[in-house]
Amino acid sequence: MAETSIKFGTDGWRAVIAREYTFDNLERVARATAAWLHDEYGDAPRIVIGHDTRFLGREFATFAARVLADAGVHATLTTSFLSTPAISWATQAMGCDAGIVITASHNPPEYNGYKIKANFGGPAPPAMISAVEEQIPHVSVSDNDLPSAETFIEDEMIALRDVRTEYLDAMRDVLDIEAIAYSDLTVVHDAMFGAGQGIVTSLLGTERVVELHHDLNPGFHGTPPEPIDRNLAELQSVVGQPGHDVGIANDGDADRIGMVDENGDFVDSHRILALLVKYLHEERGLSGSIVKTFSTTHMLNKMADAYGFDIETVPIGFKHIAPKIAEGGVLVGGEESGGIAASGHIPERDGIYIGLLIVEMMVKRGMKLSELVDELLEQFGPHYCYREDIHISDTQKQAALKRLSEDGGLDTVNGHVVVEVDTLDGYKHLTDGNGWLLIRPSGTEPVLRVYSEAETPDAAKALVQDARAQLNVG
Numbered sequence: 001m002a003e004t005s006i007k008f009g010t011d012g013w014r015a016v017i018a019r020e021y022t023f024d025n026l027e028r029v030a031r032a033t034a035a036w037l038h039d040e041y042g043d044a045p046r047i048v049i050g051h052d053t054r055f056l057g058r059e060f061a062t063f064a065a066r067v068l069a070d071a072g073v074h075a076t077l078t079t080s081f082l083s084t085p086a087i088s089w090a091t092q093a094m095g096c097d098a099g100i101v102i103t104a105s106h107n108p109p110e111y112n113g114y115k116i117k118a119n120f121g122g123p124a125p126p127a128m129i130s131a132v133e134e135q136i137p138h139v140s141v142s143d144n145d146l147p148s149a150e151t152f153i154e155d156e157m158i159a160l161r162d163v164r165t166e167y168l169d170a171m172r173d174v175l176d177i178e179a180i181a182y183s184d185l186t187v188v189h190d191a192m193f194g195a196g197q198g199i200v201t202s203l204l205g206t207e208r209v210v211e212l213h214h215d216l217n218p219g220f221h222g223t224p225p226e227p228i229d230r231n232l233a234e235l236q237s238v239v240g241q242p243g244h245d246v247g248i249a250n251d252g253d254a255d256r257i258g259m260v261d262e263n264g265d266f267v268d269s270h271r272i273l274a275l276l277v278k279y280l281h282e283e284r285g286l287s288g289s290i291v292k293t294f295s296t297t298h299m300l301n302k303m304a305d306a307y308g309f310d311i312e313t314v315p316i317g318f319k320h321i322a323p324k325i326a327e328g329g330v331l332v333g334g335e336e337s338g339g340i341a342a343s344g345h346i347p348e349r350d351g352i353y354i355g356l357l358i359v360e361m362m363v364k365r366g367m368k369l370s371e372l373v374d375e376l377l378e379q380f381g382p383h384y385c386y387r388e389d390i391h392i393s394d395t396q397k398q399a400a401l402k403r404l405s406e407d408g409g410l411d412t413v414n415g416h417v418v419v420e421v422d423t424l425d426g427y428k429h430l431t432d433g434n435g436w437l438l439i440r441p442s443g444t445e446p447v448l449r450v451y452s453e454a455e456t457p458d459a460a461k462a463l464v465q466d467a468r469a470q471l472n473v474g
Contacts, residue, residue: 006029008116008133009442012115014104028136030067032134034068037098046096048096049099050090053217054102056112057081057103061102065152066146069157074156075158083253084103085255086163087163088123089346091118092119092121101115103195106251118322118326168203171356175360177356179363183208187200188235194254212234225251227351244262246362251338255348256269256339256351263370265370269337272354274299274380276361281307283365289329290304290311291314291332292314293315294422294424303380313424316425336387382455388450389442389448391446396473397448399472410470413463414459416463417431426439436453437451448473
């Protein structure tokens with residue numbers, strides 16, 4: 001059998017179950033993780049392992065714990081499925097050297113994956129991932145020779161722990177849960193069949209929460225668990241009914257966030273990021289820098305100017321943001337795809353924490369979510385973002401990227417002259433019409449992603465449509 005090449009993408013290793021994502025290949029990645037841990041932390045490193053609700057998640061997580069224990073790593077295994085941010089929190093809170101989450105996040109149901117968390121409680125930075133990749137063996141060792149999980153538990157190399165309860169207690173420390181629970185708001189929580197199931201209800205109580213898609217379904221009923229507009233029609237319909245005030249949606253491992261206002265209108269992460277900056281600074285009196293990824297709204301640049309904050313733009317992938325938050329001084333960090341972190345919590349995306357922080361803002365300000373967004377646009381001007389994920393053949397994708405590379409980008413988009421092309425992560429076209437267009441390949445899927453921002457929704461969409469036509473990608 002030919003060796004499978006294993007590479008980590010924007011956020012972890014992901015592959016199709018039973019094709020590349022097998023127990024043999026998982027063993028290779030786990031042994032590489034163990035080797036790296038021994039290199040960095042000596043003879044007895046410690047790790048915490050969790051999994052989401054995907055097919056065979058528990059079995060994969062238990063197997064990874066056995067491999068790590070066999071390699072001399074003390075492993076704590078969660079007693080149930082759990083969100084990625086809960087594992088990140090546990091990595092930091094328990095003083096572990098790293099954390100592992102068996103998850104493919106928002107990918108389609110046939111995928112599973114492997115995320116590594118650093119000891120500071122956030123995604124492993126690129127240098128750490130590269131070091132692990134370099135240690136991946138060419139072949140696996142048969143699991144027939146591995147002792148059982150029960151044997152490792154008896155030998156105190158694997159410990160079972162109820163991390164979920166501890167994480168809930170930590171959330172109560174960083175949010176004003178009492179104010180939300182005693183308000184008259186009703187929150188609709190769409191777990192998208194993922195690992196966020198039950199968490200919001202456990203925090204706020206059944207009187208405050210309406211649950212949507214809170215049952216175990218590894219196939220996600222055919223919809224990838226990504227909290228973006230096109231996947232949230234049912235949530236929008238439910239929240240748009242009388243008596244429902246706000247909707248929170250989380251992806252498969254609950255580190256990403258999407259929201260719906262009381263009218264059933266989708267509120268994207270660009271708006272959420274900006275609302276957080278405004279709330280934390282104007283209401284909580286906090287200051288600090290803003291860190292955003294390459295595809296995120298330029299409204300944050302205007303806010304940084306207005307508040308006197310530093311702002312830094314990094315390549316796409318929260319792994320580029322987390323180390324900067326860990327260093328301290330960051331007020332808000334986030335990305336277009338719904339991964340957001342805010343001061344006062346872990347240096348990690350946490351979709352449930354962020355969603356409830358916005359609900360806390362609604363309670364404290366006494367305003368509906370739509371009113372908060374309207375206030376934001378009035379203060380900092382109209383900004384509308386748009387994105388399309390283009391599923392095309394690899395040949396078409398490479399042809400489009402080759403043209404952009406050879407020509408240095410497009411000269412015009414939708415009639416606007418391109419005044420600059422920034423290649424930090426893809427090809428970002430800044431136009432003379434107060435807008436921009438970004439084209440980049442996905443780091444985790446066979447997809448070409450096209451993003452834009454303009455002063456109206458139609459103008460933002462037109463930028464993307466013109467780019468598709470110029471590049472002959474539909």
